[in-house]
Amino acid sequence: MVSGLPFQMDNADVFKDLAYVNSQWKEAKSSKRFDVVDPGSGKVWASCPDMDASDVDEAVKAAHASFLTYRKVNPRVRAQRLLKWDQLIREHRDDIAKIVTYETGKPIAESQGEIDYALGFTWWFAGEAERIQGAIQTPAAPGRRVFTVKQPVGVAVALVPWNFPIAMILRKAGAALAAGCTMVVKPSPESPLSVLTLALLAERAGFSNGEFSVMTTSLANTPGLSEALCRHPNVRKVTFTGSTRVGKLVAKLCSDGLKKVTLELGGNCPFLIFDDADLNQAADALMLLKWRHAGQACITANRVYVQSGVYDKFADIIREKTSKLKVGHGADSGTTMGPVTTPNGLTKASAQVADAKSKGGQVILGGNRVNGTEGFFFEPTIITDAKPGMLISEEETFAPVMALFKFDNEEEAVKRANDTSMGLASYFFTKNVDRTWRLLENLEAGMIGMNTGNSSAAESPFGGIKESGYGKESGKDVAVAEYMITKTGTLTLDGHY
Numbered sequence: 001m002v003s004g005l006p007f008q009m010d011n012a013d014v015f016k017d018l019a020y021v022n023s024q025w026k027e028a029k030s031s032k033r034f035d036v037v038d039p040g041s042g043k044v045w046a047s048c049p050d051m052d053a054s055d056v057d058e059a060v061k062a063a064h065a066s067f068l069t070y071r072k073v074n075p076r077v078r079a080q081r082l083l084k085w086d087q088l089i090r091e092h093r094d095d096i097a098k099i100v101t102y103e104t105g106k107p108i109a110e111s112q113g114e115i116d117y118a119l120g121f122t123w124w125f126a127g128e129a130e131r132i133q134g135a136i137q138t139p140a141a142p143g144r145r146v147f148t149v150k151q152p153v154g155v156a157v158a159l160v161p162w163n164f165p166i167a168m169i170l171r172k173a174g175a176a177l178a179a180g181c182t183m184v185v186k187p188s189p190e191s192p193l194s195v196l197t198l199a200l201l202a203e204r205a206g207f208s209n210g211e212f213s214v215m216t217t218s219l220a221n222t223p224g225l226s227e228a229l230c231r232h233p234n235v236r237k238v239t240f241t242g243s244t245r246v247g248k249l250v251a252k253l254c255s256d257g258l259k260k261v262t263l264e265l266g267g268n269c270p271f272l273i274f275d276d277a278d279l280n281q282a283a284d285a286l287m288l289l290k291w292r293h294a295g296q297a298c299i300t301a302n303r304v305y306v307q308s309g310v311y312d313k314f315a316d317i318i319r320e321k322t323s324k325l326k327v328g329h330g331a332d333s334g335t336t337m338g339p340v341t342t343p344n345g346l347t348k349a350s351a352q353v354a355d356a357k358s359k360g361g362q363v364i365l366g367g368n369r370v371n372g373t374e375g376f377f378f379e380p381t382i383i384t385d386a387k388p389g390m391l392i393s394e395e396e397t398f399a400p401v402m403a404l405f406k407f408d409n410e411e412e413a414v415k416r417a418n419d420t421s422m423g424l425a426s427y428f429f430t431k432n433v434d435r436t437w438r439l440l441e442n443l444e445a446g447m448i449g450m451n452t453g454n455s456s457a458a459e460s461p462f463g464g465i466k467e468s469g470y471g472k473e474s475g476k477d478v479a480v481a482e483y484m485i486t487k488t489g490t491l492t493l494d495g496h497y
């Protein structure tokens with residue numbers, strides 16, 4: 001056991017609590033460190049270097065020097081390194097999962113599930129590396145050929161959230177490293193340690209000399225360090241997953257240097273259940289989607305719309321299933337729902353419940369913080385009679401609170417589902433084929449789940465529209481393209497000019 005860790009590891013040598021810059025394990029220039037808190041107990045269990053803007057230049061310059069050679073590394077070698085990384089993460093899956101649980105609070109089975117999901121990305125992008133292709137064309141002008149080549153854009157920066165620390169990194173880094181970019185990652189202050197283990201395994205897989213760096217930082221230094229990364233002239237690409245508010249700031253900072261940007265932002269996703277749906281199928285899907293990581297996924301169901309003919313029945317089914325959840329520390333066996341990751345999550349959940357009650361909502365399950373613990377626990381909560389105008393219909397909850405809204409017909413359901421500035425994912429359950437097609441076309445979201453609440457996968461383009469951001473992560477061609485430029489070559493032949 002690494003001294004002082006609250007859990008046992010099979011291979012404690014993969015635990016790192018230093019930043020990783022230019023392939024060196026480092027403290028911050030300031031020598032300051034910040035605490036990492038276990039959301040299940042509210043206790044500090046580790047610390048990390050508190051880097052700030054003054055640490056950025058060295059990291060980016062190293063990543064840039066490294067880019068000048070890495071961009072020429074043969075795609076097969078890039079693929080082989082990604083596969084080696086994939087294999088090492090697989091070998092250390094259970095140790096990484098324990099770290100994720102102590103950082104985020106999620107139950108250990110969910111942490112393991114996140115790693116299994118994330119490994120889809122390393123595997124997928126290893127395959128993509130060798131399939132990056134340009135094109136050739138015969139244009140109208142005589143004796144002329146036009147071709148395009150794809151080249152890596154340069155140093156990429158990843159600003160990543162705490163809710164899926166492994167999946168979000170591997171989805172971004174897999175694409176960047178396959179494309180031939182080097183990457184500097186700034187993990188969230190809540191979840192730096194699992195990312196440092198990924199860096200160690202990347203090093204063992206052969207990524208060296210600043211090809212993959214991790215700069216850890218506290219909440220206080222996050223804005224300054226992130227701004228310095230976004231403004232650094234050697235950074236050519238920034239990928240951010242997080243709130244719409246911060247995404248807009250990132251886009252503004254990057255616009256000065258005209259950097260390529262990918263933004264995966266807030267969700268406030270609707271989940272529609274029609275009278276003709278298989279209610280058990282819809283309820284099982286909703287259980288997985290909504291309570292996954294205590295409601296803290298960008299694609300979670302935030303507004304559940306149920307058609308009036310099945311509203312009461314569905315409310316009973318979902319209440320019955322939800323009441324069987326076992327809330328507890330993520331590392332305890334039997335826990336099926338952990339705490340929220342930050343105390344802010346508790347504040348927001350309490351405020352949304354109070355607001356819904358004051359506007360006529362009925363709390364049919366839960367509704368409160370779990371007492372008698374220092375951990376950040378909130379009861380799985382279901383509110384019926386939810387209405388437009390309640391906070392919960394307007395802002396993402398990011399906590400285990402589910403609101404059930406009633407609707408009468410398809411037109412109304414679509415109108416209300418689309419009545420948001422966001423457009424990440426939408427879900428619907430119906431057995432009507434005509435309606436299925438209409439909803440696919442009419443719902444305003446980048447991803448549509450049709451009789452499923454789980455459409456995230458390495459082979460599917462992931463990304464939103466409207467204020468949920470732009471750009472795609474994962475999926476064939478599109479994700480790697482986010483890290484590439486297209487260069488056009490024009491060649492004249494046989495004396496033409």
Ligand SMILES: O=CCCC(=O)O
Nearest residue numbers: 163164297298299456
């Ligand atoms: O929270 C956002 C990401 C969730 C996912 O990749 O399914």
